[in-house]
Amino acid sequence: MTVQELLAAYAKGERNFIGADLMEADLMEANLREANLSGANLSRARLSGAELSGANLSKANLSGADLRYAKLYEANLIGANLSGANFRRANLSGADLSGANLEGANLSRANLEEANLEEANLSGANLSGANLEEANLSGANLEGAEARDVNLRGANLSFANLSFANLNDANLEGANLEGANLEGANLEGANLSGAVLSGAKLIQANLSGANLSGANLSEADLEGAIGL
Numbered sequence: 001m002t003v004q005e006l007l008a009a010y011a012k013g014e015r016n017f018i019g020a021d022l023m024e025a026d027l028m029e030a031n032l033r034e035a036n037l038s039g040a041n042l043s044r045a046r047l048s049g050a051e052l053s054g055a056n057l058s059k060a061n062l063s064g065a066d067l068r069y070a071k072l073y074e075a076n077l078i079g080a081n082l083s084g085a086n087f088r089r090a091n092l093s094g095a096d097l098s099g100a101n102l103e104g105a106n107l108s109r110a111n112l113e114e115a116n117l118e119e120a121n122l123s124g125a126n127l128s129g130a131n132l133e134e135a136n137l138s139g140a141n142l143e144g145a146e147a148r149d150v151n152l153r154g155a156n157l158s159f160a161n162l163s164f165a166n167l168n169d170a171n172l173e174g175a176n177l178e179g180a181n182l183e184g185a186n187l188e189g190a191n192l193s194g195a196v197l198s199g200a201k202l203i204q205a206n207l208s209g210a211n212l213s214g215a216n217l218s219e220a221d222l223e224g225a226i227g228l
Contacts, residue, residue: 003027010035038076098136135144138176188227 001020002228008076009017009034019039029049036056044064053073057080083103091111098118098155108128112135119139127147134154145165152172159179169189176196183203187210201221208227222228 003030043081093131 001017001022002013003022003025006020006022007030008019015034016036017040017156018036020037021041022045022190023041023043024078025042025045026048027045027050029047030047031051032055033051034054035052035223037060038056038058040057042060042062042065045062046066047070048066048068050067050070052075055072057077058076058078059080060061060077061081062085063081065082066086067090068086068088070090072090072095075092075096077095077100078096079099081101082097082105083101084105085102085180086106087110088106089109090107092112092115093113094115095112096116097120098116100117102120102122104124105122106126107130108126110130112130112132115132115135115221117137117140118133120137121141122145123141123143125142125145127145127150131146131151131154133151135152135155137158137160137175138156138158140157141161142165143161143163145162147170148166148168150167150170152170152175154174155172156176157180158176160177161181163181164184165182167188167190169187170187171191172195173191174194175192177200178196179199180197181201182205183201185202185205188206189209190207191211192215193211196216197220198216198218199220202225203221204224204226205228210227
């Protein structure tokens with residue numbers, strides 16, 4: 001299917017584009033709101049500024065795609081391949097990204113408020129300045145992620161892997177980090193007030209200047225932690 005065929009069909013009311021091959025397609029600022037693109041191949045597609053709110057992109061291949069400023073409010077991205085994709089300043093609030101592969105993705109300044117990222121792979125991803133307030137990241141892999149200044153206020157990070165992640169100046173106020181792996185993580189200047197860290201692994205984590213007022217550290221492993 002060509003881009004022209006897709007947009008023409010959409011304009012006529014068609015919404016079902018399951019498994020469409022749109023590799024490297026130019027869909028900048030296209031309106032595909034609530035389109036069904038599950039299983040579609042959008043690898044390296046240009047989707048910056050595209051309107052994809054409510055779209056079904058479950059198990060789609062968006063590896064290396066350009067989604068800067070894209071609107072993906074409440075989109076279905078369950079199990080999608082988003083490795084290396086660029087979501088800078090995209091709106092993913094309320095989106096379902098459970099089980100998605102976001103390895104090495106750029107999510108800097110993206111809005112992921114109340115998004116579901118349960119069991120998602122975010123290893124090596126860039127989350128600097130992103131808004132993940134009240135997001136669900138339980139069991140997610142954020143190993144080595146760059147998350148400076150990220151907003152994780154009230155987020156669920158229970159049993160998530162945050163080993164060696166950079167959370168410098170992150171806002172984790174009231175976050176649930178029960179059983180999380182924070183080994184070697186940089187939490188310098190982070191706000192952890194009221195956070196639940198019971199059973200968390202904080203071996204050799206950097207907590208210099210972190211705000212731990214009211215935090216629950218029961219049974220947490222703090223061996224070699226810096227700044228306590």
